[in-house]
Amino acid sequence: MNRWSRFNIASIVIGFAFLYLPIVLLVIFSFNASKLVTVWAGFSTQWYGQLFRNQALMDAAWVTVRVGLLSATVATVLGTLAALAMTRYQRFHGRVLFSGMIYAPLVMPEVITGLSMLLLFVAIGFDRGFWTLTIAHITFTMCFVAVVIQSRLASFDRSIEEAALDLGATPTATFFQVTLPVIAPAVFSGWVLAFTLSLDDLVISSFTSGPGATTLPMKIYSQVRLGVTPEINAACTILIGIVATGVLIASIVSRRQQIQRERDERAAFAAG
Amino acid sequence: MKSLGSIRRSFSPWTDPSSKPFISFRNVTKRFGDFVAVDDLSLDIYTREFHALLGASGCGKSTLLRMLAGFEQPTSGEIILDGQNLAGIPPYRRPVNMMFQSYALFPHMTVETNIAFGLKQDGMPKPDIAERVTQMLKLVKMEQFAKRKPHQLSGGQRQRVALARSLAKQPKVLLLDEPLGALDKKLREETQFELMDLQQDLGLTFVVVTHDQEEAMTMADRIAVMAHGKVIQVATPAEIYEAPNCRFVADFIGDVNIFDGTVSRAQASEIRIEADAGFAIEAASSEHPSEGAKAGFAIRPEKIRVGRQVPAGSPVNAAEGELWDIAYLGDMTVYHVKLNSGKVVKASSLNAVRAVEDPLGYDQKVWISFDRDAGVVLKD
Numbered sequence: 001m002n003r004w005s006r007f008n009i010a011s012i013v014i015g016f017a018f019l020y021l022p023i024v025l026l027v028i029f030s031f032n033a034s035k036l037v038t039v040w041a042g043f044s045t046q047w048y049g050q051l052f053r054n055q056a057l058m059d060a061a062w063v064t065v066r067v068g069l070l071s072a073t074v075a076t077v078l079g080t081l082a083a084l085a086m087t088r089y090q091r092f093h094g095r096v097l098f099s100g101m102i103y104a105p106l107v108m109p110e111v112i113t114g115l116s117m118l119l120l121f122v123a124i125g126f127d128r129g130f131w132t133l134t135i136a137h138i139t140f141t142m143c144f145v146a147v148v149i150q151s152r153l154a155s156f157d158r159s160i161e162e163a164a165l166d167l168g169a170t171p172t173a174t175f176f177q178v179t180l181p182v183i184a185p186a187v188f189s190g191w192v193l194a195f196t197l198s199l200d201d202l203v204i205s206s207f208t209s210g211p212g213a214t215t216l217p218m219k220i221y222s223q224v225r226l227g228v229t230p231e232i233n234a235a236c237t238i239l240i241g242i243v244a245t246g247v248l249i250a251s252i253v254s255r256r257q258q259i260q261r262e263r264d265e266r267a268a269f270a271a272g
Numbered sequence: 273m274k275s276l277g278s279i280r281r282s283f284s285p286w287t288d289p290s291s292k293p294f295i296s297f298r299n300v301t302k303r304f305g306d307f308v309a310v311d312d313l314s315l316d317i318y319t320r321e322f323h324a325l326l327g328a329s330g331c332g333k334s335t336l337l338r339m340l341a342g343f344e345q346p347t348s349g350e351i352i353l354d355g356q357n358l359a360g361i362p363p364y365r366r367p368v369n370m371m372f373q374s375y376a377l378f379p380h381m382t383v384e385t386n387i388a389f390g391l392k393q394d395g396m397p398k399p400d401i402a403e404r405v406t407q408m409l410k411l412v413k414m415e416q417f418a419k420r421k422p423h424q425l426s427g428g429q430r431q432r433v434a435l436a437r438s439l440a441k442q443p444k445v446l447l448l449d450e451p452l453g454a455l456d457k458k459l460r461e462e463t464q465f466e467l468m469d470l471q472q473d474l475g476l477t478f479v480v481v482t483h484d485q486e487e488a489m490t491m492a493d494r495i496a497v498m499a500h501g502k503v504i505q506v507a508t509p510a511e512i513y514e515a516p517n518c519r520f521v522a523d524f525i526g527d528v529n530i531f532d533g534t535v536s537r538a539q540a541s542e543i544r545i546e547a548d549a550g551f552a553i554e555a556a557s558s559e560h561p562s563e564g565a566k567a568g569f570a571i572r573p574e575k576i577r578v579g580r581q582v583p584a585g586s587p588v589n590a591a592e593g594e595l596w597d598i599a600y601l602g603d604m605t606v607y608h609v610k611l612n613s614g615k616v617v618k619a620s621s622l623n624a625v626r627a628v629e630d631p632l633g634y635d636q637k638v639w640i641s642f643d644r645d646a647g648v649v650l651k652d
Contacts, residue, residue, distance in 0.1 A: 162343055163376035165363040167390030167441065177389075181380045264424040 030233035037228045047234040060219035071137035072195035079145025087153040105143045114207030128210030136208035141194035152186035276510040285318040294319040300349035309335040311501035322478045324488035327498035333481045337447050341370045369443040373450040375434035377422040383433050384418045390441045408436040428459050448480040464490045485525050497521050522570040529617050531569045535561050550613040551591040557649040571647030576619035576640050578607050583641035590641040
């Protein structure tokens with residue numbers, strides 16, 4: 001069964017090509033010496049230099065990072081609380097409705113989320129800019145965090161919380177000393193997910209940002225409409241690099257933990 | 273004076289009317305929706321007692337323990353601990369600690385920090401904590417594992433850490449929820465005796481929940497047999513075994529033969545039952561059913577003799593039958609005797625000598641017999 005049949009090899013090649021060929025092309029052309037995006041004229045890193053001298057692009061990047069950090073953090077706190085409420089209180093009135101409403105934004109068309117946020121901000125007379133952008137990002141990333149943490153909590157052994165209470169820890173102390181440390185990995189991956197989603201969001205950002213707060217995806221999109229430049233390719237390559245590194249580190253860390261854990265458990269049971 | 277079973281220690285505050293119970297459940301009821309988990313239950317537990325709550329799953333024993341720990345609130349009734357009504361006191365302010373069935377060790381902490389957790393919550397000074405932790409580790413013989421995390425320990429080691437953690441705060445009462453359920457048989461037997469010694473040495477009150485009757489018999493001073501949210505009988509292991517107060521208890525603990533019949537004579541301390549199995553039973557009894565009433569006679573297999581000779585006194589407390597099955601278990605042999613009436617009776621005898629001349633064999637005609645104080649009369 002372990003033999004590589006031609007069919008399997010072909011499926012893998014086609015599958016991966018389908019997924020990564022466009023990205024690979026983008027990365028390659030970011031090192032193109034020519035100004036023409038589709039014509040290769042030798043290797044160069046000049047676009048990266050130019051990218052960092054492009055003030056408008058750098059400003060947009062800075063806005064994106066700030067929005068991302070802030071919204072991911074707030075969304076993680078809110079999402080964790082929502083997930084706790086959903087798993088802990090199984091019998092409150094309107095639980096089904098509430099859980100449905102938490103998941104709705106996952107499948108809601110972004111245009112609708114964006115538009116409704118815009119209407120809200122206009123209705124209450126909130127000037128659009130950095131803060132409206134952040135609030136909108138918190139709104140749509142929160143449900144993703146809630147989903148990630150809720151799935152962790154489903155397998156959470158509640159008797160350790162009872163043990164903490166039994167040993168004299170108040171409910172608050174129990175949460176910070178026992179619950180949170182145990183679900184920390186899920187909270188962290190929820191944060192990373194929220195940050196990544198915020199980083200590359202275009203649609204909702206377009207609806208909710210104002211003149212002073214343009215995000216990187218918005219900036220890239222507006223520049224591309226005037227024609228793709230190698231500079232944009234360079235910006236995208238950096239973004240891909242950041243995201244890929246993050247994902248790689250996260251998966252290596254969790255894999256290592258798992259291997260260590262398995263080894264420990266085997267050793268413990270062998271020792272009897 | 274004759275007494276039931278062996279005496280483990282001269283400890284019986286429950287027979288002394290002047291002694292005050294340490295824990296009192298008074299008419300406690302707990303409902304979960306329509307389900308009644310604990311039904312108007314009253315129970316007294318005394319200081320330094322090793323008390324077992326024994327019953328099948330769903331009998332309400334765990335709920336009772338969780339109400340004592342403070343994780344559930346009684347629907348009605350009250351729980352008194354050392355003169356204090358526990359109503360409304362949250363688990364983190366109760367002077368009891370619990371050892372959980374799953375051990376519930378904190379996975380992100382080492383053995384040491386697990387044990388120190390409760391002490392830290394009380395704001396104990398650091399040097400004192402360190403000293404107490406060392407003491408606890410020594411108590412459960414886990415000194416060399418202090419820096420390990422729970423997942424680096426075997427099941428037996430985890431059980432010890434859980435025990436040390438629940439004892440660290442020196443609680444007035446230790447609650448144990450199926451403490452040995454996750455251990456294999458051999459380890460379980462060893463640990464039973466360790467727990468008993470520990471309880472004696474520390475002078476604590478233990479309340480243990482278990483579904484394993486052997487475990488309860490071995491460890492407990494008294495056992496409360498529970499079913500359907502009620503306590504059926506509270507007594508010492510010997511009394512539970514030798515003098516069950518009803519069919520349920522007789523049947524639940526150990527093996528038993530129950531002969532149903534009609535009472536034909538009921539005098540001061542003696543009762544005669546015409547058994548449906550076709551012979552007469554004359555037994556000493558504290559129960560006094562009226563003549564003509566239905567009654568049962570419960571007798572343990574080891575109290576029935578099996579032999580080829582017609583016993584003296586036959587046909588009272590004796591019946592003829594044929595050997596149906598023989599199970600040789602090493603230390604003893606269990607016989608299934610099919611009486612002439614068709615009823616199958618279980619009898620066991622200790623193999624105290626190695627070689628027996630002409631041992632009993634299959635399909636032989638045999639007599640069973642027993643003494644008049646060998647069993648107990650159960651009212652219907």
